[in-house]
Amino acid sequence: MTTGLYADPESARGTLVNQDLLQDAYDAILAAYIPERETPVGVLAAARKAADLADAVWHEAEAEAPAYDCDKGCSWCCHQPAVVTPPEALVLAAWLARERDGHACAALGERLDGHARRAAGLDTAARFADRLPCAFLQDDGACGVYPVRPLQCRAVHSTDAGFCQRLFEEPYTVYPALQDGTLASPFLTLSKVVYTSVQMGLAAVFQERGVACSRLALEPAAAVAVRDPHGTAEHWLAGAGVFDAALWPHGD
Ligand code: SF4
Secondary structure: OOOOOOOOHHHHHHHHOOHHHHHHHHHHHHHHHHHHOOOHHHHHHHHHHHHHHHHHHHHHHHHHOOOOOOOOOOOHHHHOOOEEOHHHHHHHHHHHHHOOOHHHHHHHHHHHHHHHHHHOOOOHHHHHHHOOOOOOEOOOOOEOOHHHOOHHHHHOOEOOHHHHHHHHHOHHHHHHHHHHOOOOOOEOHHHHHHHHHHHHHHHHHHHOOOOOOOOEEHHHHHHHHHHOHHHHHHHHHOOOOOOHHHEOOOOO
16 A cells, blocks of 8 residues: 655654554445446545544544644644645645635635735745745634544644644744754644544555655635636546646645
8 A cells, every 4th residue: 555645654654653553544435436347436436535544533532632722713724834744735626626616716815826926935934934824724713614524624623722822923933843842742642643543544555556645734725626626637637637736845
């Protein structure tokens, strides 16, 4: 099984992935994809199955996890770059397009393009420092695409919202200390393992069938997909590099 999500899958699997869950997710997502395989409908079915499965596994597991501070309106973490796979970007775009006509989708694509241009080249610390929120973060601090938010957004749970605020306010001090272990991370490993394992299972379903399932930056990927979710999915399945401009530029 190849996931294509990490340049060094072995190192990623050692810390972030449960192999049994990855395999179970692969099997379940493949079963959802197969009836409509190689079609946009199948891609959306696979992405929805991945989100439903990961949420269900996490809801069962979180009883054993430490209590966390996260709640609606707390959005410090929504000021860092967000990563998606193509199926996740496509299901998000299809959800956005459902209530909009073509002109509105094109206008949204323009807005997302502008946001992506501003975010280009900003790593996590720089994005915090720039105070640039996710394009989907609403003024009330809620996620504007909550039902279809990316798997890695669902994965973030913090035991200390005060730490998240410090990370937002002092990124060049706190983020390196977090990365090198000088500061203890308040982010739950368990939820990260759950959502990353399922995300890798989702990617593997497509990788195994010859469709590139690379990591993408959320906003430029959504900018591409929202203009024509169905056509973008068809071209992606056919091997076109429709998401090349959105390839994840960060090593983390
Ligand atoms: S998609 Fe939603 S949860 Fe994810 S970073 Fe954006 S606003 Fe936050």
